[in-house]
Amino acid sequence: MKSFKAVIFSVITTISVTLPAYADQCSYITKEQALRAVSLLDLKQMVYLFCEPCGEKVPQRININSLAVATVNYQDFWQVSINGKGIDLAYTFIESSLDKKPINLAAIAGCPASDVSPVLP
Numbered sequence: 001m002k003s004f005k006a007v008i009f010s011v012i013t014t015i016s017v018t019l020p021a022y023a024d025q026c027s028y029i030t031k032e033q034a035l036r037a038v039s040l041l042d043l044k045q046m047v048y049l050f051c052e053p054c055g056e057k058v059p060q061r062i063n064i065n066s067l068a069v070a071t072v073n074y075q076d077f078w079q080v081s082i083n084g085k086g087i088d089l090a091y092t093f094i095e096s097s098l099d100k101k102p103i104n105l106a107a108i109a110g111c112p113a114s115d116v117s118p119v120l121p
Contacts, residue, residue: 025090025113026088026090026106026109026112026113027086027087027088027089027090028074028078028079029077029111030076030077030078031076031078032110033078033109033110034080036108037069037089037105037108038067038068038080041064041067041082042064043064043065047062047064047105048060048093048102049087049092050091050093052116053114059093062083066081067080067081067082069081072086089106090104090105090106090113090116091116092104093120096119101120104116104117104120
């Protein structure tokens with residue numbers, strides 16, 4: 001008979017393996033992707049943070065007060081930061097002329113992301 005700890009470990013391992021990984025799809029990115037993304041952003045611009053696969057229902061609107069791109073000191077990865085906080089391009093949407101709907105920043109920066117809409121739903 002398995003011990004209680006072994007059963008708990010087995011259940012936790014099974015759950016963690018079967019749940020989809022949504023975090024950090026396009027948070028640590030290539031230098032080229034980071035530079036492309038930051039070239040599409042401006043100070044005082046409105047962006048929308050929305051993690052669709054996380055079950056969020058309402059996007060968070062924020063104005064860009066500061067903008068940065070830098071290495072993350074892990075392999076050759078880079079990250080874009082808005083207002084001092086690193087963002088995930090997969091869950092960031094910016095204004096576009098495409099039907100006047102905000103478009104997914106990962107899509108136009110060249111970072112493949114899954115389970116996210118190309119435009120803000």
